[in-house]
Amino acid sequence: MAMTRDRKSEPASAAPEAVAEKAPAKRAPAKKAPVKKAVTLKEVAKHLGLSPATVSVVLNRSPVADSIPRETQDRVFAAARELKYRPNHLARSLRSRRTRTVGVLLPEVVEPYATGVLAGLESHLIHKGYFYLVASHRSEQRLLDEYLDLMRTRLVEGMVLIATALEQPPSVPSVVVAGHQKFEGVTNVVLDHDRAADLALRHLLELGHRKIAFFKGQEGNADTADRWRGIQQCAATHGIEIRDELTFQLAGEPGDEISRTEQAFRQGEQYGRRLLERRDEFTAVFAFNDLSAIGVIQALVSGGLRVPEDVSVVGFDDIVNAQYYNPGLTTVRQPLHEMGETAGRILLERLTGEEPAMESAAVVTIEPELVVRDSTAPVR
Amino acid sequence: MAMTRDRKSEPASAAPEAVAEKAPAKRAPAKKAPVKKAVTLKEVAKHLGLSPATVSVVLNRSPVADSIPRETQDRVFAAARELKYRPNHLARSLRSRRTRTVGVLLPEVVEPYATGVLAGLESHLIHKGYFYLVASHRSEQRLLDEYLDLMRTRLVEGMVLIATALEQPPSVPSVVVAGHQKFEGVTNVVLDHDRAADLALRHLLELGHRKIAFFKGQEGNADTADRWRGIQQCAATHGIEIRDELTFQLAGEPGDEISRTEQAFRQGEQYGRRLLERRDEFTAVFAFNDLSAIGVIQALVSGGLRVPEDVSVVGFDDIVNAQYYNPGLTTVRQPLHEMGETAGRILLERLTGEEPAMESAAVVTIEPELVVRDSTAPVR
DNA sequence: ATGCCGAAGTGAAACGTTTGAGTCAGGACT
């Protein structure tokens, strides 16, 4: 369906020669368009008196080239350099059926979570000679489907989905960061949420906190279920009571005009105000993410409580805001860069390895890390 | 890779038996790889009893197709849909010499400035059927050059450089966001720094501030010179004295391990401490960006000053941190999304318009906006 | 009957690579 997507913006009627005519017509002193025609493999071959095949094989260091004498190879390389030969990636991909391109789908390119992962992913991919195409689906299924389609058309070899759930098994090998659905051909890279809950709760326990308020994530968030399970389990282990009156679920409509980022903050604030009504029933808050933690602090402070003296707050993610907030936010750090790198590594291994590219579902867990700053303190 | 061979190629080409031999020979228990071979234009044509040329022309709504009756066209579209035909982007690009892809170069994919622009850029590009490749050069010239090269190999039709200075005229039409160098074929999208300075200083003046400390940007930053000129000019106009002792230049080595983000914050802090020694000589600080503003606030507050009661602080950029900081940061907002969109629009106009793609240098200015929050107040 | 025209396509050459199957000398071995 997407193939009919040509925009009317096409000045299709503009015949190609319109340009040629115009150039001399318009500005007489204008330089003859240099139109640097790229030098092709064939030209290099001709220049060397060899066949394109030979040159190709040498330049690609194909195993077939083993039988070609060192000296010829050197000549080839020298000529390629001299003529500034650059292989045409399109032609190469077309023939070899390898585009060395992967697709990345994420909710929003401005979300720190997504870009943290993206940075790690990029460092690995580029290092291995791959590029990536990005599209933000803004949590709209319609867009997600459309982009999946477009990426297929673009012949990406694999996909990385960041905080983005698939509804159907993907058409190419994929890695989902923070994914929970198991599909054939996709590997999920997930944080070890049990460990995360343990880190945060143990820290609070050691500070003497027993009465803790919790935030649950949005229904749509891939991490919500896992993390909540981790928290429940860990709380049970340590004999911490989870009270419904102190548990708040973040809500968030996909496709809202307000970005999820802002929503989290606002809801943190809002629940903070609710918490003020029960100020004696808790001494700590374990938020779902840093923004909601910051929001809750904002509200608590406005209500006359001090953080961390009266209430300790633990965030999640360790986005830049956490570090530079006042007080510095104690938080469970997700090693986003590492998660991205891992996603990239796994995907490329699948794409280039001898393993069947479409393997059964797999999961890779990443260990979180507790970053203690100034928003937590011993219970007063 | 070897397994991408597929038994469906039988009708067309010879020597399918090589494949047939191998499949059972290698791994008997292995699942038959389904390997969905994409349906090609030729197949659609055959199915319709038409030639590939006709089908191509119709699907592309080429003007040549005008002479083809409505009914045939409908049949073509129907068949394409039915067979789930997806044009092979590589082949198409190779032939038509249009990749519908642009390259984006930026310092770091985690920098809020860059992603703000990127988001705007993406929304325009994807809407017009373009994709983009991204690479982060981490302010290293070596990487920048390398990536420029790779993008050329990938045949991007144009480039967008975000907060990234070129040393040489680019090989394809380009737009530089926050660029100051003028080259043939590149359009610079820049903030109106005169206006920005005016907005900030007038705001401070109206609050009664006369003694103002200033931060200058890093030498390497594209906006530094422009903005400083704007400030000087505007200060002169309003009779504000710029004192050297109250002027601080952010420094930052490219390629430092510490990200620029962090550097800005640290230097803000550091200069904040220096300012504490002159606490009576100023009542306001105009920082270079939000992070350095937040850093300076952190230091001033630690030193016993209150913001905004004792000192007003104005940031620049309006990154998310500004909004959620405590106090909310008054700042000069750069409409990053709009800048990105503009960059995309201009680039595509150049690529598809009838104007010669390589035109002489041009500049587009974007108007900033003052966002007043809680870090500024009337002078006490 | 001839010529011409428009409608409705078709044929085949690109586009720049990669790749599997050959070729072709010249030496080693039998």
Next chain:
DNA sequence: AGTCCTGACTCAAACGTTTCACTTCGGCAT
């Protein structure tokens, strides 16, 4: 003297489109 290598390449067919020049056919005017 024939066979068999092996080294050093070359040939030509893909890969899936787009594009320009060309054909074919019926109808209409001359």
